[in-house]
Amino acid sequence: MLKIEGIAAFVAVAEAGSISEAARRLRLSKSVISERVADLERSLNATLLHRTTRKLTLTEDGIAFRERAVRISEVEAAASDLAERRGTLTGPLRIAAPVSFGRLHLGPALYPFLAAHPEIELTLDLDDRRVDVASEGYDAIVRHGVIADSRLVVWKLAKSRRLLVASPDYLAGHGTPASLAELNDHRGIFYTNRGAADWRFEGPTGSTVIRARLALRINNGDMIHDAAVAGLGIALLPTFICGPAVRDGRLREIDVGFRPEPEFIYMAHPEGRRPSAKLRAMADHLKKAFGDPPHWDP
Structure with missing residues (x-):
């Protein structure tokens, strides 16, 4: 048998x-x-x-x-579905999310949800690399940025702003750029998981890519923040990371006349796979917890 x-x-x-x-x-x-x-x-x-x-x-x-x-x-999933029809969210759930956002905002938003639904067995993998949600066995991913994979069904959880920032000491020593062209002469701190075209701005004729002189490339947003505070160069950071430093003056926003391209915090699951009730409930909870505008915006 x-x-x-x-x-x-x-x-x-x-x-x-x-x-x-x-x-x-x-x-x-x-x-x-x-x-x-x-x-x-x-x-x-x-x-x-x-x-x-x-x-x-x-x-x-x-x-x-x-x-x-x-x-x-899928029998186990079917059993969970039956329980969810009776109003109980239950069973395993596997999510991947980026490290910095997961630690700063996703975790605090999830804890009340998990406390309210103790029969959910959540596995949360924090990893900044672009995981393949389908082939790596995830129910969904939470991500920040642009949405490039057409095989995914996307739910937007929150808007995300990125700010061009640098420390007061860096700006005092190197000057404050006032245009996109002037950025080319400055030292940049870049996020490696976005590739070479990390700094994209909404220009009058469409998207404009800026490549400043390389000061440092890192695959973690928290360390980019720390490097910018230390005065190593200019960084383009989401407000969910740099907001506190902008509020207390450790970082200053730089206005070059154009805004970085808009991005989102989103949850995505594989196309063709019916999302479970617990995944939909989690997405709804996160959307409310993050707010509109999101609570981390300075």
Whole structure:
């Protein structure tokens, strides 16, 4: 007789591409995942996975079985849906979010929601890289910026402003730029996960990209903030990071006559996958908690 947990383990391994990653997603040990998949193979009298020292791939039988196994493994999700129809939000939920926003604002907004719905089993991964929500097994991602992946269904949670800022000491030593052209002669602190075209402004003829002289490139918003406060250069930071420093004078906003391109805090889930009631409820809660305009704006 086939066991649901064995099917779920196989589907997780097939999606993750490794037993280690599947174990992390299911919050089980690698030995438990391996044993459940092995037990499934014995029940089917078939080899589903081809294992080598370097990689793991599906056999022909594994590819064929996976198509139906995905549907069977959704039984747990179906049980959660039934509970949600009765007004109880329950079951696992896996979300990815950026580090700085997660620590500063997402966490404080989530804690009351989780306290009100204790049967939700949330896994929150904080990572600044652009994760692939579908292939990496997430129910949704929370992100800041522009929306580039057309395979995602996006819910806007809050508007996001970015400010061009520098410390008073930097501006005293290097002067305050008054135009986009003058920015080219200044030292810039850039966010690496946005690539070379990080500084985009709304110009009279469309988007204008500015590339200042490189002072520092970092993959974390908190450290960009700290580097700007330390006087290393000019940074383009969202107000959810730089707001307190602008209010208390550690950073000053620079007006060059044009605004940075508008961005959003958003939640996105894979296209074609019906979002659960708990995911919709979480999105609604976050939207109200962040406010319009968001509470972090100076």
